[in-house]
Amino acid sequence: MFDPRLHYVLQSMDRELRELALSKPRLDRPDASRPGRLRRRIRARLLRPARISVGSPRTVPEVTIRPAVAADGLQLARLAEVSERRVPSGLVLVAEVDSGIVAALPVDGGPILADVMRPTGDVVQLLELRTGQLRVSSSQLRAA
Secondary structure: OOOOOHHHHHHHHHHHHHHHHHHHHOOOOOOOOOOOOOHHHHHHHHHHOOOOOOOOOOOOEEEEEEEEOOOHOOOOOOOOHHHOOOOOOOEEEEEOOOOOOEEEEOOOOOEEEOOOOOOOOOEEEEEHHHHHHHHHHHHHHHHO
């Protein structure tokens, strides 16, 4: 037969175990709301602009922002792998510095792909500015 006292004890134990599970952090998987140390370091390096002193003999590199073409597939795949993101689809703007793609941004929205080995903060800002311009012009065309 079924004992009501046993049922009550089992319910209270279940409640205590659930409260205990909710009170302790999960260590078997990373907390999504708090980025890890490695991810913080990578982001800090990505968004840090290059520093060029006034008397520096180093020249400012030439930056080209253009739509991605099919030939850029391998470089976009490399950037996506380094950024731990998927290769974006649709219209993608790429930033080219010294004949190499260092950053990419989908016009329709999505994550930024950037080279972690180079300071790309300024280039990413240029990409975001140009993407915003394209979004505004396309919305104006749709409204007309």
